[in-house]
Amino acid sequence: MLKSITGGAAVGLAGCLGSESSVSVLSAGSLAATFEDHVGPAFKSETEITVQGEYFGSNAVMRMVEDGTKHPDVVVSADATLLRDRLVGTQTDWDVEFATNVLGIGYNADTAFGSRMAAGEEDWYDLIRETEQGDVAISNPEQDPLGYRAWQAFGLAEREHGIEGFRSEVWDLVEQVAEEPQVLGGVEGGSRAGAVVYGNMARDHDIPFEPFPAAYNFADPSLADHYATAEYTFEDGTTVEGRPILYNATVLDRADAPENGRRLVEFLANNPDDVLGEAGLATADSLPRAHGTLPDGLTI
Structure with a gap:
């Protein structure tokens, strides 16, 4: 079984992106191992189509598509609203929500912080x-939802636990890592104690993980109004509200291999053999869920 291309924050596309035997994907960095180790091989086995992926923070993904830096067939976001706000109506007319996740702290149990976390x-x-x-890392909030969700979670935790000034205090302590797929690198080696990550990322790296409470782990759709009370303002002045973690995918209008792209999105939506569950993601009862009018032949 062939495995998709791996390595680094950005994985180079190989071969002809328009080939009928491949599909190019530009995805949220938190799904790098999900695609490389789970989705890609399973999809290849079922369809004989190779997934060729690049992985960045979702904000960076949207910018690359908007400015034409990247030309993928399929775009996958860790924030469904982000993809819709940036791409629907200009680059595509639809998307499919297919999985959820949970926010928390992954840690190295051999560090002082990690051993105390493990003791509970x-x-x-x-x-x-x-x-x-710098002992604890987050990803860059300007680049992806994982980073700005950390900011939002710290604010919600401040209110939840009644700790005045908590968010600002912790924000001054954490180290921002530029590339989302690299945020756990130092944790694995012990040079960093922990990182605010999604549950599947900790599973990918085989490190202990403590999910945040439901009040600020962004995993409970019934708490959407509560999550929305937390905000992050980008350097350009735009503001994003907190919202439940929802991964969604679409095929771009200008895709080189649109049919292969639609087959991949359908594969994600129908999740055969619980491929996404094996990768550490969750699929709620409400998923998959389509937004907009799906292309002919795409069934979820």
């Missing part, structure tokens, strides 16, 4: 305030 005798929000600057 103290709450994460007390332990993180005792770390040194």
Whole structure:
């Protein structure tokens, strides 16, 4: 069984992107291992189509599509609303929500912070305030939802636990990692104690993970109004509200291999053999869910 191309924050596309035997994907970095180790091989086995992927923060993904830097067949976002706001109406007319995730802290149990997390005798929000600057990482909030969800989670945690100034204090302590797929790199090696990540990312790297409580883990759709009370303002002045984690995918109007792209989106939506579950993602009862009018022949 062939495996998709791997390595780094950006995985180079090989071969002809318009080939009928391949489909190019530009995806949220948190799904790098999901596509490389799970979706890609399973899709290849079922269809004989190779998934060729590149992985960045979802904000960066949208910019690359908008400015023409990248020309993928399929775009996948870790924030369904982000994809719709940026691409629907200009690059595509539809998308399919196919999976959810949970936010929390992945950690190295051999570090001081990690060993105390593993012992479970103290709450994460007390332990993180005792770390040194850079001991805990987040991804760059200007680049992807994982980063701005960390900011939003710290704010919600401040209110939930009544810790005045918590968000600002922790924000000054954490280290921002430029590329989302690399945020756990130092944690694995022990040079960093932990990172705010999605549950599937910790599973990908085989490290311990403690999900945040439902009040700020962005995993409970019934708490959407509560999550929306947390905001992050980008450097350009635009603001994004907190919202439940929802992954969605679409095929671009200008795709070189649109049929292969539609087959991949259908594969994600129907999740044969629980491929997404094996990758550490969740599929809620409400999923898959289409937005807009799906292309003819795409069934979810």
